[in-house]
Amino acid sequence: MLFWQILIDGFAISSLYALGATGFTLIFGVSGVLNLSHGALMVAAAVGAWALNSELGAGAYLGAAFGVLTGIVLTLVTYHVVVRPLQLSARIREEEKEIFILTATLLWGIMIQELIAYFFTNNAKSVLPVVAGVVRIANVRTPANEIFTAIICWVAIALLWFIVNRTRAGKSVLAASMNPRGVTLLGVELSSVYIAVWVIYGVLVGVAGVLLGMFLGVSSYSAGPLTASAFSIVVLGGLGSVPGSLIAAYAVGYLETITAYTISPAYRTIPALLLVILVMYLRPRGLLGRR
């Protein structure tokens, strides 16, 4: 019984972690940006979905769609208003740009977080689930929405894999992550590759945010912890490596669930953080990191 509970609960939460971390690692791998407003963007998507349904009565589907749209739009704003001007700036030295972008996205995330708290209060909100009810799997009463969450996460990750490996646009994204100069020499406009990646990232953030809002609920306070958890998963898996992030997401998700069930819910996050430290010590590039 306990075994099945851990297996099922752990799978749902890990899938969600995986989706959240995939976008984060993708954007780092391709454009070298560590986006510290990641959590705030997810929260904004969830709050968008919540607001359209609760405040305007739009229903679960329209609400969810609007939430994803919020995620995409805000992500593009992040790129064009926060990241791009810094990348293009001639007044910042090249080697300092990374730290500037790091700081700028952090501040941008705080701004989004405070705006959400200002307009919608910092109370936790939950997005109306698209599917309601419970299903019995191996005698474990599982919310149908949990299964839905896991399926959508994997569909999104599979789609991402397909786009990157099987389409022309995706292949140029992959190429850009390996050798930006080479891609430009082949006649591909690098800036349009970057915009494509940010759009993909926006979709991932939007979907992850809305699913998170349905599954666990979010508040403006969640922004920081969400960024931190995506960050630790990505560091664990190896910065920039999507497969590494997937493995790490499951490692963290299951470790947390096992701890919560067998030790105490109060210590849920501790073993996963210890694992991150251990990996940093023994294998600083992460599980599947390239460098």
Added chain:
Amino acid sequence: MKPWDKLVRGGVLCAGAAVLALSAGTGAQAQDKGPIKIGVIAEAQSVAGSSIPQAAQLAAEEINAKGGVDGRKVEIVSYDNHSSAAESVRAFQRAVSQDHVNAVIASYVSEVVLALEPWAARLKTVMVTPGAASDVITENIAKNYDAMKYTFHGYLTSGALSGLVCDAGKDILVDGLKMKTAVIMSEDAAWTTPLDAGYEKCLPKIGLKVVDHIRFSPDTTDFTPIFNQIEAKKPDVIITGISHVGTQPTVQWKSQQVPIPMFGVASQATNSTFWKDTNGAADGVLFQAVSGPGVATTEKTLPFVKAFHDKFGNDPSYAGYTAYDEVYYLTDAIKRAGSTNSDKLVAALEKTDYVGTIGRIQFKGKGDPHVHGLKTGKGLITGLFLQWQDGKQVNLWPKDLAKGKLKFPSFIKVSSSQ
């Protein structure tokens, strides 16, 4: 340093000190004639906290419309503490030294009030909290009364809350539903330590055996393991002690269809927005409160709610009721003391006997382990017990103030025959 320099320097220092002393003197004089200033430090972004400055403002305007206190206007100076203890301390210092407030109403978070308590003592400024619950606040006063006497606990302590939950539990759960077992589920925070201790003591007394006790981190987002652990113990009821969390456990309780009712202190459930925040998952949740929509706890309750609603467009949180009362009894104490001197004000506040919006307000006296805490019980403050039903908060207890009957969503299994 040359002797001449020394002399000049000394002279300047003396002159400076004299100016300071003079200005302090005139300041104090002006304070006794000018408006009565009350500082309000609160969590303006949270639903519970945002009502605090609003309700205080409403009370001040009402008092001023009737001519003020002995001709002096009441002025509210508010500070947003962004839910941070450090910012609250800075706001408190500014309120006292720059804005020269006569008293402070501060915060609904125990950790914040505990951080401010020594500052109220150091700066000898009366502070009343409209919403914090930790018993340690009053215990600190009892330990060192002469220094700490400036703090007053204007809301129920956790110990008192657990007692009120048990009072209602006896009538609703034990006598009404013939329940026998309970699991305590509470967040790990300063205010729940005495609450849980109170539960552990009073639940067995009313006939509910405590079969498990789960404390979890207030950062918890996934409650699945917690509910599964509780369900495995097969209790009749979950007794809650939650405030930092609320939406998440409630939503997951519904989505997982946990068949056990939740009953106890759930601060977020007292918010009128809770139904929307949880998309209706709140249906069936039972919670302790000091006020409820349409419940005339005293003759002042409903007129206050109406005035608040007319002015701000929403209903006050629990801390709104207490903050509103606090402005009234603070100004009343200033009137009775005939002064804004903090020591005289403390003496006057200790004699408070004021019927407010949540009941009759009297403070426990010197010598009590919870000195300056509110007295509870029949004829004073009894609290209410409400349940969310179809988007509304319905009062069920005490019987003479009940507005409806107990009703659970279909996934809850209440077997009264057990």
